[in-house]
Amino acid sequence: MDKTTSIIIGSDHAAYELKEKIKAYLSDKGYSVEDAGTHNEASVNYVVFGKKVAGAVSSGQYSKGILLCGTGLGMSMVANRFPHVRAALCSDVFSARMSRIHNDANVLVLGGRIVGDVLAFALVQTWLDTAFEGGRHLERIQSIDN
């Protein structure tokens, strides 16, 4: 598996539809996407899917993950409990960009009830295309886990 082009994604029912659209968008761009669920619009507990994606990033199995729920808040709370996970809830392109440059965010979180499809694609693309700047920011992010 090529970690640079493989992404794990998960959502609850509230963002299932947006997850499916993002999956299609990423597949079109040549990314390989692992879908951790949920797989339909039946009501589920977002924590289950947040743990699956955050766990896979925390363990190093995937270098990047995307999580979605209605607001993105619950998924952020879950994901940021995991060691080495830096999950960024973004609804503007500047934050998505800065979450990579300064924070080396390895999980992007979106609110399916907050952002529309076109903005979501722009957030995902910006986040994936932007590199971590390192330098003084490396020590800062390392101190989160230390």
Ligand code: RB5
């Ligand atoms: C589900 O109704 C909703 O609570 C969930 O998607 C999420 O927004 C939680 O933070």
